[in-house]
Amino acid sequence: DAGVTQSPTHLIKTRGQQVTLRCSPKSGHDTVSWYQQALGQGPQFIFQYYEEEERQRGNFPDRFSGHQFPNYSSELNVNALLLGDSALYLCASSLENEQYFGPGTRLTVT
Amino acid sequence: GENVEQHPSTLSVQEGDSAVIKCTYSDSASNYFPWYKQELGKGPQLIIDIRSNVGEKKDQRIAVTLNKTAKHFSLHITETQPEDSAVYFCAASRVTSYDKVIFGPGTSLSVIP
Secondary structure (H helix, E strand, O other), X not given: OOOOEEEOOEEEEOOOOOEEEEEEOOOOOOXXXXXXXXXXXXXXXXXXXXXXXXXXXXXOOOOEEEEEOOOOOEEEEEOOOOHXXXXXXXXXXXXXXXXXXXXXXXXXXX | OOOEEEEOOXXXXXXXXXXXXXXXEOOOOOOEEEEEEEOOOOOOEEEEEEEOOXXXXXXXXXXXXXXXXXXXXXXXXXXXXXXXXXXXXXXXXXXXXXXXXXXXXXXXXXXXX
């Protein structure tokens, strides 16, 4: 079992650009959550997808959007990037309450 | 809003000693409390969790305790080893409809050989 995988590993974007991050959940998991982790802080919940619908959303602006595909994989899209969007973006998959995290995508906005 | 506080922010112990990390939560409806270990360059790894219907849970050198009345929960690591060095996060959520998980700010644990 490959566990949760994320791509790309690292990404550098310019302010104002758009970015798409990808996540493949652990085998058998149907729920995907996305988190933003700034340096030296705990992960902050962005949103959660289940059955291709956004089920829960944290306190993030509409510039952050997502999608879940029929195979349960997911994408996180961020539009109009700001310097403050620089962070580690984590994907977590779950079947019930236990969440398993991927290694994250390090996004740097310059 | 929901909030999880965590102390201390940094902790340094000698190998073989015990380490204790304490957390408090604000949402009285929270009833699931996972703990995560995050090593450099990796995502958080679930190491142990506890639900509100129990007060303590052990797994080898790791134990968690929960006081729902005081809204406190703690992680205890005994016989610490250098490989325990990492950042530890406590978290809280509700076991209903796959509620979002609220994380504490983390504790950086260093185990000195």
